[in-house]
Amino acid sequence: MRLKEHQLAEYFSYANGQLLWSGGFNKGKEAGSPRPDGYRIVNKFKVQYYVHRVIWCLHHGELLDGMQIDHINGNRLDNRIVNLRAVTAAENNKNLALSDANRIGVLGIQFNTKHGNFTARIRANRTLITLGTFGTLLDAVAARKSAELSFGFHPNHGRQPRAA
Known part of the structure; x- marks a missing residue:
């Protein structure tokens, strides 16, 4: 199940590189938790989503099939929108550590x-x-x-x- 842009705005907001909950008792708190591989994930409807992908979709709409989100500076926890770019796998491989x-x-x-x-x-x-x-x-x-x-x-x- 993919969250659509209008659904994202209903559950999440963005501020200073962080994905925040928009409602409920967690309103205003940072959404998600870090994984051992360095990415941050959030659970919604029993599905895990990468926080950087949710943030991208909040700003730019749904991500096209086959596209990836690259953390430009290589820091997987730096989810500021200026640090994210939509790229193909080949383009992403041209920004490796x-x-x-x-x-x-x-x-x-x-x-x-x-x-x-x-x-x-x-x-x-x-x-x-x-x-x-x-x-x-x-x-x-x-x-x-x-x-x-x-x-x-x-x-x-x-x-x-x-x-x-």
């Missing part, structure tokens, strides 16, 4: 211990593209950042992971 497992500190760069050089790669349009092999990390990073720019990656792509 650096993995905790990344040892180099930059997405798409690998160190080749046998040859002592760095390889830069990027995945764009479902294709893995090797950008080249470089003698220095700085050169490999420059190639990767240039490719991110040309393929329309978000400036926040590759940011440091959020603190747990």
